[in-house]
Amino acid sequence: MTALPTVPDPDALVAATLACPHVASMSGGLLGEVATYLPGRRVRGIRTRPDGVEVHVIGVFGPSVTEIVSQVRAAVEPLVRGTELTVHVDDLAADLDDPTTKGARSA
Amino acid sequence: MSSPTAETSSMTTGKPSASSDLVTSQGRTTIADAVVRKIAGVSAREVSGVHKLGTGGARAMGALRERIPGSSGPNVSQGVTVEVGERQAAIDLDIVVEYGVSIVDVAASIRRNVITSLQRMTGLEVTEVNVSVDDIYIPGDDQQEPSEPPRVQ
Structure with missing residues (x-):
């Protein structure tokens, strides 16, 4: 019997990623092609390949990309159990009407 | 092997039951091509990013x-070709994907869903x-939808 490899639950990965304060939202890439294609729906921002898991996020404006990535990595790494994890910061959410991001920009 | 706990755990982990279950000393269970075609067709269609199944002519x-x-109504096994043996099956699918999806990931997802459904069922x-992948569907080039409002109320 062909045994299918077990893959991490994409919804759990999204929940863990979005719980990070440095993450504004998940990113679907340029065309929205970065996703897990499930029956009936797709989970944006998570791509599971045989050689590893990719997490694509849009970070908040302020912290450095290194800080964003290390926060996501710390949250997601326990869920992928040993498979290679790649964290992409596709964009930064700079909300110019939000005083906190303005403050972060001038700081 | 036939205890209920073993059965449940094999269902939850997605591991299929042993293929020899189809061929027993008390008799054989045969599954027709049409059955396999339909299951494969439905489970491939379910995957997000798949627009349609079938080659251009079909x-x-x-x-x-x-x-x-x-x-x-629509033929669910359109675009599906199968070869079914006593214990094994091989599937060929012709699909039309939606514009903007990752074809590699959609194909991998179809494979996973079709294999899981067939082995479980x-x-x-x-x-x-x-x-x-025979074609790519671009939203808006569907001739089915009327672009003008109806002339009479």
């Missing part, structure tokens, strides 16, 4: 057939699922 014939009154071991 899709045109399908569109014609759907318009004939009294026809049984029929107990057949799926040796291969070949996906051939």
